[in-house]
Amino acid sequence: MKITAAVLRxxxxxxxxxxxELAEPRADEVLVRVVAAGICHTDLVAxxxxxxxxPPLVPGHEGAGVVEAVGEDVEAVxxxxxxxxxxxxxGLCPACCQGRMAYCANLVALNYTGLRLDGSTxxxxxxxxxxxxxxxxxxxATHSLTTERNVVRVPQEVPFEYxxxxxxxxxxxxxxVLNVLRPRRGSTIAVHGTGGVGLAAVMAAxxxxxxxxxxxxxDPRRRKLAEALGATDLVDPAEGDPAKTIVELTGGGVEHxxxxxxxxxxxxxxxxxxxxxxxxxxxxxRGGANPVELDQTMLMMGRxxxxxIEGDAIPQRFVPRLIEHHLAGDLPVERLVxxxxxxxxxxxxxAARTGEAVKPVLVLP
Numbered sequence: 001m002k003i004t005a006a007v008l009r010x011x012x013x014x015x016x017x018x019x020x021e022l023a024e025p026r027a028d029e030v031l032v033r034v035v036a037a038g039i040c041h042t043d044l045v046a047x048x049x050x051x052x053x054x055p056p057l058v059p060g061h062e063g064a065g066v067v068e069a070v071g072e073d074v075e076a077v078x079x080x081x082x083x084x085x086x087x088x089x090x091g092l093c094p095a096c097c098q099g100r101m102a103y104c105a106n107l108v109a110l111n112y113t114g115l116r117l118d119g120s121t122x123x124x125x126x127x128x129x130x131x132x133x134x135x136x137x138x139x140x141a142t143h144s145l146t147t148e149r150n151v152v153r154v155p156q157e158v159p160f161e162y163x164x165x166x167x168x169x170x171x172x173x174x175x176x177v178l179n180v181l182r183p184r185r186g187s188t189i190a191v192h193g194t195g196g197v198g199l200a201a202v203m204a205a206x207x208x209x210x211x212x213x214x215x216x217x218x219d220p221r222r223r224k225l226a227e228a229l230g231a232t233d234l235v236d237p238a239e240g241d242p243a244k245t246i247v248e249l250t251g252g253g254v255e256h257x258x259x260x261x262x263x264x265x266x267x268x269x270x271x272x273x274x275x276x277x278x279x280x281x282x283x284x285x286r287g288g289a290n291p292v293e294l295d296q297t298m299l300m301m302g303r304x305x306x307x308x309i310e311g312d313a314i315p316q317r318f319v320p321r322l323i324e325h326h327l328a329g330d331l332p333v334e335r336l337v338x339x340x341x342x343x344x345x346x347x348x349x350x351a352a353r354t355g356e357a358v359k360p361v362l363v364l365p
Contacts, residue, residue, distance in 0.1 A: 063139025175311010
């Protein structure tokens with residue numbers, strides 16, 4: 001079938017809308033008419049050439065839409081279902097069998113190459129292949145050919161533009177709190193970096209019942225939004241050592257920290273802001289190797305750090321949980337979203353890069 005996709009052909013340039021061809025679904029595949037697709041930092045990293053996905057590539061990994069067709073082996077969804085499209089996992093490796101899909105042995109091949117696991121692609125133009133399986137979906141397109149494992153059936157009353165960010169950004173930030181840290185009610189937490197992922201962590205900390213939620217960000221607009229979403233304390237890292245400020249604010253440091261920037265100085269500050277014992281989860285993605293030097297004595301005193309991908313989530317279980325919180329008013333994703341028409345994809349990308357929009361979401365015709 002003929003579709004329209006935002007194709008990146010040169011990392012130095014912007015993607016352009018092109019007419020491409022998409023193959024019929026295989027036995028385990030699902031054809032989704034994309035209605036909304038978020039723009040995430042990982043898309044920007046991939047577009048800069050830091051991922052193994054080489055041009056020509058269609059980015060996009062926060063899709064939401066309507067199922068149009070399914071392969072003969074698909075049982076989880078049927079045509080007409082509304083779905084969120086999330087990351088890919090194989091379902092066969094030890095990690096998947098243990099319910100740790102975010103650490104699938106085939107994570108890179110299924111998500112970052114833009115290809116199917118067998119190295120093929122369903123998207124072409126004039127017979128030339130286009131990598132159309134970024135995170136198993138390449139959702140910056142009018143249609144996505146994904147798999148049964150990527151899709152989550154969702155209620156039809158939730159607008160697609162609010163559903164799309166649940167596939168990655170919101171799942172990552174909220175999952176870092178609710179799935180990884182699991183703070184007790186009344187505990188303290190600091191969120192370093194309050195973009196879409198960090199603000200999801202702030203909201204999740206409120207859901208968990210944290211009594212002190214410290215938001216760290218140099219952008220006054222982000223700090224103001226963090227406060228509106230539940231942050232109790234705001235820290236501008238430009239005004240001094242944020243770790244020292246947090247320790248002074250809380251009388252000794254916080255029990256939990258979520259680091260959403262990925263820069264070494266931010267990681268060090270997040271660990272240093274902890275009380276002992278305390279745990280930091282780092283989710284900031286820079287692309288490629290990212291060495292960070294930490295004080296081992298500080299770790300010996302009971303502070304810890306670990307990484308997390310996609311909030312350690314099983315999307316089929318966690319996305320419905322996030323939707324329940326959204327419908328209850330505890331996860332107001334709409335406060336993060338700014339919508340753009342598909343034709344304005346490059347305006348949306350620019351807004352993501354400059355921070356003008358917290359979570360740009362493309363709305364497709």
